[in-house]
Amino acid sequence: MSKDKIVIDLNDKAINERLYTDFSYKINRMLLDLYHAGANINPTIKGTQAQIESFFKALRGEKRYMDSYIRHGLSDSRTMMSKSDLDRAVLGFERETGLRWPFKN
Numbered sequence: 001m002s003k004d005k006i007v008i009d010l011n012d013k014a015i016n017e018r019l020y021t022d023f024s025y026k027i028n029r030m031l032l033d034l035y036h037a038g039a040n041i042n043p044t045i046k047g048t049q050a051q052i053e054s055f056f057k058a059l060r061g062e063k064r065y066m067d068s069y070i071r072h073g074l075s076d077s078r079t080m081m082s083k084s085d086l087d088r089a090v091l092g093f094e095r096e097t098g099l100r101w102p103f104k105n
Helices: 017-035 050-071 077-097
Strands: 007-009 044-046
Touching: 007 017, 017 050, 044 050, 050 077
Parallel strands: 007 044
Antiparallel strands: none
């Protein structure tokens, strides 16, 4: 993994395809870093307090969903509950920031 500092600006509404790809990459990198033992993620997230909170709530939701999927499988009720929680967190992020969550199906 690259040691480059992750900086995400949630106020950047002029996101084009290239910037959106970069945004997706940074979030994906943060998720992967959460799974590496000893990984120290210290990103810089710019935005309002509500935007930042909604971002981290969605990020935590992604991790919990992935953990549940790995631990219990896709059809387990705990995984489905995690997916439901994630969907609510993603909706909150999108409402708060006006940005599309990159891993939304």
